[in-house]
Amino acid sequence: MEPKLEHPGGLLLPRGHDSLTRGVARAVPGSVHVLALGGGGYAVGPRDGRTVYFGRNRPLVHVCVGEDDQQVSRRHGELTHRQGRWWLSNTGRRPIRLPRSQWLFAEEGAIPLAEGYTPLLVPGSRDREHLLEVYVTGVDGAQPRSRHDADTDPPRPYALTPDEKVMLVALGRNYLLRDPNPKPLTWKEAALRLAELQPDAGWTAKKLERRVSVVRDRLSRRGVHGLTREEVGEPVGNALNDNLLRELVRSTSLAPKDLDLLDWQS
Structure with missing residues (x-):
């Protein structure tokens, strides 16, 4: 008992x-x-x-x-x-x-x-x-004071190069279409769409994976959690890209209007 x-x-x-x-x-x-x-x-x-x-x-x-x-x-x-x-x-x-x-x-x-x-x-x-x-409760023990009239803190999007934004829009299409349970596209699916858009850029699944890894590493060094294997544990599955895309949407680094970059609204 x-x-x-x-x-x-x-x-x-x-x-x-x-x-x-x-x-x-x-x-x-x-x-x-x-x-x-x-x-x-x-x-x-x-x-x-x-x-x-x-x-x-x-x-x-x-x-x-x-x-x-x-x-x-x-x-x-x-x-x-x-x-x-x-x-x-x-x-x-x-x-x-x-x-x-x-x-x-x-x-x-x-x-x-x-x-x-x-x-x-x-x-x-x-x-x-x-x-x-x-x-x-924080060190002062006080309740947070109301800030009714204070200016709204704007979101702080992460800096992305034009190529990085395009590839992340391709990978994160479902997140920008407001899917209730979004998942990243596969490397192959996203690379095929990028190859259609930029036929001379040499997009392949491997190239896309390497480029996205660079962005994940950069954001991880800035303190974003859940972008390394050590943080998410095994099996990794889609967790690394899922965490990356959710953070980019949360910070407004990616937004639904960015789907226009791929002419991909549906």
Whole structure:
């Protein structure tokens, strides 16, 4: 029989608690708030060894998520405080999705969470995804102030040469057509389209692969996660190109209007 869950030094957040997207009221620096949509949550201050459990089994977790979904593990994950930070571990059967399409699997080590807001998505049955909001209070302990009248920070697209943009548009066609579950074209498919567009450029699948690898390496050196084999693990599959294309779309380095470069709207 598993031991009864305790809540030492913590605060239970009621069902219907406000979303954490706008931060939390003043709290001890380094505190963590964890909230499941519609299911309540938990907040606790920093202390080495403290752990916040989340999963389907309400009596044995601090935050219940996916209570009616058997694809969610009874204890699907945990947040543990050590070395001055909160670390996320996956203890469930299915991976946890973080921002920027990063996935955390059970066999991987814990990863540290940054200060501020982090949404976590726990996959469930029939394409359901269960949202778990996490907010780590910064060093000043204050709630972020409203910026209603401040100028909007513009996106910062990455610099791409004309050839790089054309080849990435070819590879990422499905992302620019707003496919709900886009995948990169194969090297061969994208190279054939490029060869039609630029018959004298000598496009082949191998050439395209080499050129895209150069862009991935450049962005990886700038701090973009998920563009190396070491970061995504095996089997790699489409992960490297998928992460690259999602980042280029997110940063507006690629946009639907760029499909005009290939005269490829459908």
